[in-house]
Amino acid sequence: MARICEDLLFPLNRPADEEGCHWKGGAVATPAGFTGAYATFTEAGWTALTADPEFGGAGLPKLLGFAMEEMVSAANLSFSTYPLLTAGAVNALARHGSPELRARFLPNMVQGVWSGTMCLTEPQCGTDLGLITTRAAPRDGGSYRIDGTKIFVTSGEHDLTENIIHLVLARLPGAPTGTHGISLFLVPKFLVGDEGAPAERNGVVCSSIEKKMGIQGSSTCVLNFEGAVGYLVGEPNRGVRCMFTMMNDARLGVGMQGLGLAQVAYHNAREYARIRLQGRALRGPAFPEQPADPLIVHPDVRRMLLRTKCMVEGMRALAYWVGYHLDLSEHHPDPAARQEGADLVALMTPIVKAFFTDQGFEAANLCVQIHGGHGYIRETGVEQYVRDSRIAQIWEGTNGVQALDLVGRKLPMHNGRLLRRFFHPVAEFLDAHADDPHLGELVALEAKAFGRLQQATATIAERSLRDPEEAGAVATDYLRLFALTAVGFMWLRMAEKARDRLVEAGALPGKIRGGGSSAGVPAATAIADPAPAIVSERNVAFYQAKLTTARFFFTKVLPETSGLLATIMTGAAPVMALDAADF
Amino acid sequence: MQTVVLVKQVVDTEAEKRLLPGEWRLDRASVENILNPYDEYAVEAAVQLKEELGGEVTVLSMGPQEAEEAIRKALAMGADRGVLVSDPVLQGSDALATARVLAQVLRGLGFDLVLCGSMSTDAQTGLVPAALGELLDLPVLGAVNRLEVHGGSLKAARQTDEGAIVYECPLPAVVAVAKGINEPRYPSLRGIMGAKKKPLDTKTAADLALELGAVGLGGARTRVHAATSVPPRAAGKTVTEYESPQEGARLLADFLHENKLV
Numbered sequence: 001m002a003r004i005c006e007d008l009l010f011p012l013n014r015p016a017d018e019e020g021c022h023w024k025g026g027a028v029a030t031p032a033g034f035t036g037a038y039a040t041f042t043e044a045g046w047t048a049l050t051a052d053p054e055f056g057g058a059g060l061p062k063l064l065g066f067a068m069e070e071m072v073s074a075a076n077l078s079f080s081t082y083p084l085l086t087a088g089a090v091n092a093l094a095r096h097g098s099p100e101l102r103a104r105f106l107p108n109m110v111q112g113v114w115s116g117t118m119c120l121t122e123p124q125c126g127t128d129l130g131l132i133t134t135r136a137a138p139r140d141g142g143s144y145r146i147d148g149t150k151i152f153v154t155s156g157e158h159d160l161t162e163n164i165i166h167l168v169l170a171r172l173p174g175a176p177t178g179t180h181g182i183s184l185f186l187v188p189k190f191l192v193g194d195e196g197a198p199a200e201r202n203g204v205v206c207s208s209i210e211k212k213m214g215i216q217g218s219s220t221c222v223l224n225f226e227g228a229v230g231y232l233v234g235e236p237n238r239g240v241r242c243m244f245t246m247m248n249d250a251r252l253g254v255g256m257q258g259l260g261l262a263q264v265a266y267h268n269a270r271e272y273a274r275i276r277l278q279g280r281a282l283r284g285p286a287f288p289e290q291p292a293d294p295l296i297v298h299p300d301v302r303r304m305l306l307r308t309k310c311m312v313e314g315m316r317a318l319a320y321w322v323g324y325h326l327d328l329s330e331h332h333p334d335p336a337a338r339q340e341g342a343d344l345v346a347l348m349t350p351i352v353k354a355f356f357t358d359q360g361f362e363a364a365n366l367c368v369q370i371h372g373g374h375g376y377i378r379e380t381g382v383e384q385y386v387r388d389s390r391i392a393q394i395w396e397g398t399n400g401v402q403a404l405d406l407v408g409r410k411l412p413m414h415n416g417r418l419l420r421r422f423f424h425p426v427a428e429f430l431d432a433h434a435d436d437p438h439l440g441e442l443v444a445l446e447a448k449a450f451g452r453l454q455q456a457t458a459t460i461a462e463r464s465l466r467d468p469e470e471a472g473a474v475a476t477d478y479l480r481l482f483a484l485t486a487v488g489f490m491w492l493r494m495a496e497k498a499r500d501r502l503v504e505a506g507a508l509p510g511k512i513r514g515g516g517s518s519a520g521v522p523a524a525t526a527i528a529d530p531a532p533a534i535v536s537e538r539n540v541a542f543y544q545a546k547l548t549t550a551r552f553f554f555t556k557v558l559p560e561t562s563g564l565l566a567t568i569m570t571g572a573a574p575v576m577a578l579d580a581a582d583f
Numbered sequence: 584m585q586t587v588v589l590v591k592q593v594v595d596t597e598a599e600k601r602l603l604p605g606e607w608r609l610d611r612a613s614v615e616n617i618l619n620p621y622d623e624y625a626v627e628a629a630v631q632l633k634e635e636l637g638g639e640v641t642v643l644s645m646g647p648q649e650a651e652e653a654i655r656k657a658l659a660m661g662a663d664r665g666v667l668v669s670d671p672v673l674q675g676s677d678a679l680a681t682a683r684v685l686a687q688v689l690r691g692l693g694f695d696l697v698l699c700g701s702m703s704t705d706a707q708t709g710l711v712p713a714a715l716g717e718l719l720d721l722p723v724l725g726a727v728n729r730l731e732v733h734g735g736s737l738k739a740a741r742q743t744d745e746g747a748i749v750y751e752c753p754l755p756a757v758v759a760v761a762k763g764i765n766e767p768r769y770p771s772l773r774g775i776m777g778a779k780k781k782p783l784d785t786k787t788a789a790d791l792a793l794e795l796g797a798v799g800l801g802g803a804r805t806r807v808h809a810a811t812s813v814p815p816r817a818a819g820k821t822v823t824e825y826e827s828p829q830e831g832a833r834l835l836a837d838f839l840h841e842n843k844l845v
Binding site for chain 1: 612613614769770771772773776
């Protein structure tokens with residue numbers, strides 16, 4: 001996988017940005033090299049990584065899927081949109097499709113021979129799905145006739161696969177208005193004959209592709225459905241719910257895009273800061289024999305690099321933690337543990353989506369800043385990360401919508417049960433480690449942030465009972481406060497591991513406590529620590545760097561939670577006071 | 584068709600390498616280790632022969648226990664089983680001592696063909712195939728960039744500046760393939776998962792009844808006496824002064840010729 005990313009996908013990233021996609025007569029050609037790379041990617045089986053073995057998937061943990069998504073997104077975000085969106089369509093179909101639809105479409109989608117899309121947006125209807133006007137009318141034989149126009153369909157038309165399977169939201173005749181009158185339909189580009197091979201062209205045509213800011217290699221399509229044959233997925237008028245299966249997966253996937261972009265931006269910035277000679281260290285030349293010192297000696301450059309580094313590593317840990325609970329939610333033998341896993345995933349999904357993609361953009365931005373003028377011109381290639389990462393803050397529900405989802409839906413859900421899935425393990429960990437000789441100082445800082453999060457949560461819950469705008473006006477600040485606290489929890493756990501390994505190696509004085517940490521892991525599934533590995537010299541350096549980076553996070557980043565709490569406490573009035581005419 | 588591919592785990596070609604203090608051996612613990620890139624061509628050639636003719640591909644390596652990872656990589660590419668010779672007494676083996684160990688394993692394995700890469704990216708001696716041919720009394724062909732097997736013989740071509748030289752020899756034989764004989768495949772997900780379940784035998788010097796004086800540092804017939812770093816690259820040459828475009832072009836062409844770049 002790493003080799004494919006390194007040898008095939010990454011080298012295509014810049015050329016694809018320069019070239020873009022080509023629309024001609026309803027067909028879309030992807031940038032040079034994409035078809036070959038896609039063939040290698042799918043033939044090696046990577047699209048099938050986490051899919052159900054019943055449909056030809058490898059059935060590996062979703063956690064591994066997250067790791068793959070980060071790598072592919074980092075190497076080539078445009079390319080990633082083709083295979084990764086298919087994975088979401090596969091999940092939606094596997095969960096809601098009839099056995100007949102599953103058997104006919106899933107195996108080829110799992111293998112990547114066919115790709116998938118999600119068609120929600122219409123010209124008048126973006127975030128507000130209740131405005132959908134695409135129509136579905138019953139036809140003889142149980143299928144439906146689909147008419148309407150969808151826009152912003154990612155991978156809606158391309159030359160990578162022999163068929164494209166659209167999942168389309170549309171309205172049945174006489175359906176109730178709003179989101180409760182929308183159904184989900186499967187509309188293949190080519191109708192699939194009884195032998196399972198693509199046959200006649202269906203009534204769906206790509207009438208144009210968008211010109212846009214970034215991800216030039218990804219085709220963003222306008223699709224016209226005219227008398228297209230569609231098949232109902234799930235129950236009538238329950239389409240939004242079905243689509244949200246795909247949407248929730250996709251939101252986590254978009255979070256991984258943010259992480260991937262942050263990671264590749266960090267790598268670029270770090271390399272440049274090491275080789276670019278400019279200015280002298282403030283305390284005097286670090287490399288007197290050179291004409292100037294490398295950028296990395298300068299405190300402000302280090303600040304930007306460390307900020308990105310601690311976010312990347314913290315977010316990656318958080319992603320894997322969420323991925324682990326996603327796997328528990330699907331496969332744990334105990335229904336209570338499955339529910340706990342599902343609760344935590346539901347709670348963290350808007351945080352992963354919004355916070356990770358904000359960080360992806362910020363990392364790309366800092367990467368350009370470290371490159372200076374050389375980052376702003378196209379030659380070094382890092383300005384592309386700014387343009388590419390920007391979409392992740394928008395699609396699959398804007399980050400503002402994510403914040404509303406967290407505050408308006410996830411917090412009150414089941415009387416705060418979801419919230420407790422996060423609060424309890426954090427509180428336990430903080431209690432258990434308050435006197436830790438190595439980590440105590442960091443634990444105290446995390447405890448402060450956690451206290452702020454608890455206070456903000458209680459305040460919002462109470463105020464929003466009176467006025468929902470009290471929640472809406474502070475939702476974004478609250479999501480960020482939550483995310484920083486969650487990343488802090490991950491950094492504590494990483495710091496603990498690093499400390500344990502360093503003590504084992506004799507590089508830190510002290511004894512390891514028995515038991516280790518199982519915070520957040522249901523007791524039945526707590527994984528025993530593997531036998532202590534031999535801690536090599538290289539690993540000692542790695543763990544020491546972990547502790548140093550943790551300290552940066554807790555002292556230089558996490559205190560932002562203080563400002564966020566202050567903003568949240570001032571409530572909605574300052575946001576809502578200005579008359580619309582006075583803007 | 585029974586093919587044995589010889590592979591070696593080497594330090595990542597892109598890593599900053601260093602020597603163990605006081606010894607002229609690479610510090611493998613400080614960097615990532617990978618399957619020798621040249622060996623990937625041999626593995627690919629063996630798997631292609633298997634796909635064409637049937638049979639089995641065995642991957643053979645000598646090295647520390649971690650070299651198992653290099654074997655697994657080859658198994659993920661489609662080889663069927665692995666043999667790793669790993670024993671502290673083998674440390675410090677030079678090319679000849681290594682060939683003695685591998686020859687001893689090969690004597691115990693039935694095979695039609697031994698395939699290897701042109702050399703390892705670390706020591707870069709390229710001597711093992713020839714030494715093996717001598718020890719096992721087999722024909723050796725090196726720098727092969729086309730390979731066909733027909734019945735009991737093989738036909739191999741070697742590309743030179745003037746043209747291709749085509750050789751034929753009876754099997755069994757030892758063949759070192761050139762970089763570029765094929766395009767090594769990316770291990771598939773199925774291959775990677777399957778590789779974990781493929782058989783991998785680990786053998787010690789005692790298992791092979793090796794004569795200890797002939798292997799390891801004691802059996803080495805070569806010694807490393809010194810090592811120096813590559814001198815830093817000299818500054819490039821910029822052609823700025825010339826009387827006419829033709830003159831400028833000639834200066835550039837001369838530079839390319841002088842440095843054997845064309």
